[in-house]
Amino acid sequence: MTRWRFAQGVAALAAVLLLVALWAGAPEAPEAPIEALPIADVVSERLTTLGSVVGLAGSGDSHAWLGIPFAAPPAGELRWRPPRRPEPWTDTFDALAYGSPCVQLASGFGGVSDQDPGSFAGDEDCLYLNIWSPRFDAAEVPTGDDRMPVMVWIHGGGNTIGYAGSFYEGSLLATRHRVVVVSVNYRLGALGWLAHPALLAGAEEGEPKSGNFGTLDLIAALGWVGENIEFFGGDPDSVTIFGESAGGKNVLSLLASPMAAGLFHRAIVQSGAVDTVSLASAVNYTDEEPPGDSFSAKEVVLRLLIRDGSASDRASARFFAEGLEDSEIAAYLRRKTAEEILSAYRDEPDSADIRPPRVIRDGVVLPHRRLLDLFAEPGAFRGVPIILGSNRDEIKLFLSQDPAWVSRSLGVVTRVRDGARYNFVSGMHSDLWKVWGVDEPAAALSRSQEAGVYAYRFDWDEEPVRMGTDLGMLLGAAHGLEIPFVFGHFRFGDEATAKLIFDEADEPGRRFISDAMMSYWAEFAYAGTPGRGRSGGLPEWSAWGSDVGQFLVFDTAADGGIRMSTDTLSTQGLLARLEGDTNLDQTEKCELYRDLFEGSADWNQATYSGLGDRGCPPESLNTARSD
Template sequence: MRLWNVLLLIAIVCGLFIWHQLPKPLPELEPLAADPVPASARQLAQGRVTGLQHRNNTHAWLGIPYAQPPTGALRWRAPRPLESPPQPLQATAFGNLCPQLGGRAIEIDPDLHGQPVGDEDCLYLNVWAPRFDPGTTPAGAGRLPVMVWIHGGGNSVGASDSYDLSALAGQHQLIAVSINYRLGPMGWFSHRALKDAGASAEDNSGNYGTLDIVRALEWVRDNISAFGGDPDNVTVFGESAGGVNVVTLMVAPKARGLFHRAIVQSGSTRSASVIEAENLVDAALPGQPGSSGEVLLALLMRDHGLPDRIAARHRLAQMSNADIAAYLRGKTAADILQTYPLTSVGSMLQIPAVIRDGSVLPQRPFPEVLATPGGYNTVPVITGTNRDEMKLFMFFDPDYVERRFGLLLRAKDAPAYQRRASYLSDAWRARSVHDLGDQLYRSGNHQVFAYRFDWDEEANSVFAPINTMLGAAHGLEIPFVMNRFEGLLNKPGIFTEGTRDSREALSQAMMSYWAAFAYDGTPGTGRNDELPDWEPWRDDTDGGTTIVFDTPHDGGIRIVNDDLTLASIKQRLARDSSIASREERCDYYVLLYKGTAHWNTEEYLNLGLEGCADIPPEHNTL
């Protein structure tokens, strides 16, 4: 009996030791009061609106509608301006989520992960402004810069209410706006049966999420002066899919004049053709796995108990376009969402977004458009990525990471984990920074600024080496840009008390650069002229001019010449002696280059010492 007591005591001590070693999340901020504040009253075109007192000495107006609900006959149609008569609005709570599957991209009940959530009535935005006494809201030449945040989430998940823009607005005296926009198949869905000969090109475009963002910018143009904002000085900024959407605004004719600077955080220039968005995967001109054609077949098989694609195609052949349109419009958002293949990141859908329809967005690939002088909305641009982008996705992937008891974790093959993350993250950077910077520079736009985010000071313990497994991962720059570490990414071990001071200093610097860019179109030395001079992108033999964001412990904020290109990654791949197998080397080549202009069959067949002749390149592209 005494032995059992000793063993129990040892187990308790070990358990307490492990618990103490495991990282803890930061405490959440106190919730805000929801009562409207009379001093926040503003007169808009749609009527009088009041908000609430928010953090960082701001007022916030939450859940303001900027378009008619895209429901019923307005599903899969361009957003319509509000038609309701002017009426008072208490804007003290965020609007509905747009339809999506619950997951990590939004704070939601874990029991709803993977389940449909949201409402099609979701076109709402939020505004933050410094607290002005009644009658002192800036006007005329004194109006403040405006920054409009476009959230990420693969264009299939996410919401504006996950982000707090009060620090940017309050500390740097500007107006900040965040928006919801239609997601997934509600936001990007192109099918021949939904195209009405009597409808506008926008209604038939398939790019409804893109048009929502444009409509939100039109609302900003028409209403932001009431909050003290300057409609002629608007910066759009977004991360991940939000960064992609910033790029779409740069190439969208309808967005011309609605914004004046652009910040692309971990975005890309990728898009889908109409063929990829509509056709079946086994068509002569194949579509993507999440095309509207594939989704329609999946719905027919599920609803009618059809045994296979052949039977579904036979039934489809018996339906007119009117029948198909009525069938699709009769489905709930949940019905449609649940037919899509998922990405490796939980609830994100494999969906072709955005679509080069030839009206809302050009038919030509975006890199060609952006390299053409006068071919796009030419504005000053910041573009950058995080050093370890892909680690976020690998961190949650059981193919790469082993978890025990929901707490302890380790990479299944640590060297392979680091190697794969490096190659895929570097390729992301080469496309989104070096290629994009060069395209813009060739077009004559010399107001382009590049960054790399390197912060990697998460917790590191024998039970959870988060700093090496997550590092400077995708999305981690967002809390620094917004000075909000208690929000969406506040997970155990990411932001710890021990790094609070250095995190705060880096966050203040990044906010200062972002705000200076919003004011003047150049980040320069920050709002207070006390930071390293962030010079414009210039690509030469030594690489492109880039600013690195990090704490003094790891070199601090500094200017470097970044020579990372897709060509240099190829050279590294061919001679990398750390790669464990021929199959791994060939796999990287396929992942990085298949389906792009950089693919070279002869190069693939002779890659490395042994080549890849007997390894068919049958993988999806990144």
């Protein structure tokens, strides 16, 4: 299992549950009724710096403003350019519906789910945000010290799928804890991260010469929040950014970016990561020095030239490309349809996935140094209070689709083949996720910044058994499962999917965990420390120490409840666990070591060669340190 597949994130869960539903004979969701057009609530009208907007009455006692443009459409000549300020409007803008998702391949659960998986979806005109707040008449909007903390959500999806849609509806979080919730779209895939020199050469004066367009979109959205959120009752000097999976990775990138400094004041990272890519790896040919990635900007141009018949093979494509001026390459790329661009990133022509991009350390949006190294140095970045967390069974989301680990009947998931091996391997992968995404960055940050560092692990795993399929075993506390707990609703995509994964028996426990997470998240947005939650009645969430790491566990009372733990992890500890395991034979141990560490900074050839009883063979390996 390669590390880049992990980044596909929560999109995979819908497929698993659909297969279970089909096998179990679960009833299909009823055909959706025709929805009435949304009606504007006149008392929600607000005057922004770009013009007047009107929203609608949201769930509960809330107002919602949906689909507000925070940047000009990045299409045509604005494709692969930093986001530009949108044109102001004179009439009142009806903020009544979500904006279009950014260009992506359709997928379930957080992505574009109303099309066939893998089909082209979304639009380049997609830079919109949504706002939820407690309901106030226009004359009653809080001002001054009464303004509310702001929580800006960044969706996940491997930076290739997902959008700020109804899955992340923020009305309950806003009304229960008196905060303003914002969710934002940003460019995805190659339209969001592509650093071809020909594109950067065309940057206009004053524009950052960076291929991190998706990151720049997020910075622009935070700039819009800083200018306008007070008109909705929010405090621009109390902004918390939070995100999951790739959204969490983007939160960490914003923490490291000098261009984002001062635009937010607290950060929450849910199942994130610190991996980025060097400029050389993102740009160069694979046979250049230093070598580029197989999906680097220059390599993708060669793919496009071969696909459209301009060249017959890689050698002729490179000869052709190197004979073009920068302006000609840029024009060639902008003439391509978005679908053609995305298709160049498929491993296989009919694949439903594309290779996810990584944020680029270009010395402009991000420093050239790796994030973990940066976070370890005092003064190298602008530190803010931060929460980092992961889910205990992150990787079960991905193993649950692998026929090597689950049995199928008529192509449908039925049960785990070998529970002990499944739990061991998923535990190794999930714990390594915690090491890389929580424990190591928490340790570095706690030593380098004065602001508090807090950590958690999400353990809820009380899914039901459906016709012999134990979802608690299959998925457990899987990747992405904490999201509905944070937003306070349990609408996992469509109604049928939600009914599969949650039932009445587990409702008291999950409501307890959800209420606690919302309370801690809101208290952190208010105070910069989660403390005992907004209610003051929860267990004290203590900071990660500079000498001793500790984190909060989220679980029901039946499994130990909400509690602090010092059970921190390290790569050395995981290696010792692998060495001592009796579930795997020697070949399987070697395969697991490769799956865990190949291509990473933690790869050790000597450890691999001496692993287990007789070591591992020197097979063809990609052991170069991931940059």
